[in-house]
Amino acid sequence: GEDVEQSLFLSVREGDSSVINCTYTDSSSTYLYWYKQEPGAGLQLLTYIFSNMDMKQDQRLTVLLNKKDKHLSLRIADTQTGDSAIYFCAEKDKNYGGSQGNLIFGKGTKLSVKP
Amino acid sequence: DSGVTQTPKHLITATGQRVTLRCSPRSGDLSVYWYQQSLDQGLQFLIQYYNGEERAKGNILERFSAQQFPDLHSELNLSSLELGDSALYFCASSVGGSGMNTEAFFGQGTRLTVV
Numbered sequence: 001g002e003d004v005e006q007s008l009f010l011s012v013r014e015g016d017s018s019v020i021n022c023t024y025t026d027s028s029s030t031y032l033y034w035y036k037q038e039p040g041a042g043l044q045l046l047t048y049i050f051s052n053m054d055m056k057q058d059q060r061l062t063v064l065l066n067k068k069d070k071h072l073s074l075r076i077a078d079t080q081t082g083d084s085a086i087y088f089c090a091e092k093d094k095n096y097g098g099s100q101g102n103l104i105f106g107k108g109t110k111l112s113v114k115p
Numbered sequence: 116d117s118g119v120t121q122t123p124k125h126l127i128t129a130t131g132q133r134v135t136l137r138c139s140p141r142s143g144d145l146s147v148y149w150y151q152q153s154l155d156q157g158l159q160f161l162i163q164y165y166n167g168e169e170r171a172k173g174n175i176l177e178r179f180s181a182q183q184f185p186d187l188h189s190e191l192n193l194s195s196l197e198l199g200d201s202a203l204y205f206c207a208s209s210v211g212g213s214g215m216n217t218e219a220f221f222g223q224g225t226r227l228t229v230v
Contacts, residue, residue, distance in 0.1 A: 035221075042117060042205060042221040043158075093160065093171070102148050102171055103219065105158035 006089050006106035013114050018076040020109045022089030027070060033103065034063065034074045035088040043088065046074070076111075084113045118142065121206050121222035129230055133194040136225045140187055140208030146170070147189040148209075148219060149181055153202040164189055165211075196229045203227075 003025045012018045024032065030051050035043040049056045049063045049072070056063045062075040076083055090103040118141035128134055140147050149161040151174075160173035164183035175181075178196075183189045193200060203226050207219040 040223075042119075042223045043207075044117070045218060045220070048218070088158065093173075102160040102163050102173060104160070105150075107157040 004089055004091055004104055004106040006087075006109045008107065009110050009112070011112045011114065012079050014079060014081055016079055018074075018079045018083070018111055018113075020074045020076075020087050020089075020111065022072040022074075022106055024070050024072065024089070024091050026091060027067070031092055032063075032065065032072050033090040034061075034072075035090060035105075037086045037088065037108065039085075046087075079111075079113050081113045081115060084111055086110050117220040117222065119206060119208050119220050119222035121204075121225050123225060124223065125226050125228075127228045127230060128196060130196055130198060132196050132229075133192065134196065134227065136191040136193070136204055136206075136227075138189045138191070138206030138208075138222060140189070140206075141220055144208035144210050144220070145187065146209045146211060146219075147183055147187070148207040149175075149189070149191050150205040150207065151202045152205060152224070158205075161191070193227070198229050201227055201229045 006022045033048040034046045036046050037043050047058050047061050049065050060077045064073045086108040088108045089106040093102045093104050120139040122137045145166045148163045150158050152158045161175040162181050163171040167183050178194050181191045203224045205221050205224045207221045209219045
C-alpha cells in the first residue's frame with residue numbers, strides 16, 4: 001500500500017533556510033500536500049503541488065517534486081521562530097479509485113528554529 | 116480559523132465507556148473526514164462521509180462508528196474504550212469528495228484521554 005516517509009526532526013537557526021524532505025510510494029499520486037501543525041492546533045494546509053509540476057513557489061515556501069525518485073521537499077526561506085511546528089507531507093489515498101479525498105500522511109517532521 | 120468546529124476540545128473518560136465526538140464542517144462543504152493522531156501511529160484516516168453517505172473507510176475499528184446528518188454535521192462514536200484509544204481525533208471537511216484537488220480543512224481536534 002501507499003506509504004509516506006519523513007525524517008522526524010530538523011533544527012535550524014533563525015534566518016537560515018529549512019528543507020524538509022519526504023518520500024512517497026504511489027507513483028500515480030496526482031496531488032501532494034504539505035500541512036503544518038502548531039502545538040495544540042489543527043493541521044493547516046501550507047501548499048500543494050500537482051504531479052505534472054516540478055516546482056511551486058509561494059512566498060517563502062518552495063516545493064520541489066522529483067517524480068522519478070518519488071521525492072518531495074519543502075523549502076522555507078528565511079526561517080523564523082514562528083515557523084517552529086510539525087510539518088506533514090501527504091498524498092491522496094488511491095485505495096478507493098480516486099473517488100474520495102482522504103490523505104495518507106507521513107509521521108511529520110518537527111522543525112525547531114533557534115534564535 | 117479553518118471554519119471546521121469540533122466539540123468537545125478535551126474529553127477524559129474511563130475504559131469501557133462510550134463517547135461521541137462532534138464535527139461541524141465549513142459552510143458549503145459536503146465531505147467530512149475523521150482522522151486519529153497518536154504518537155505511535157501518526158495520522159491515520161478513519162472514515163469519510165460525503166453528503167450523508169459513507170464514501171471511504173480507513174483503519175477504523177469495529178468499536179468505532181460515524182454518521183453524517185442531513186445538516187452535514189458528523190459524529191464519531193467510540194465505544195468499549197481502551198487505553199490505546201487515547202489520541203487526538205481530527206475532523207476535516209472539503210467541498211467535494213472526488214479525486215480532484217479537494218483541499219481539506221482541519222478542525223482543532225478533540226483530545227481523548229482514556230484512563
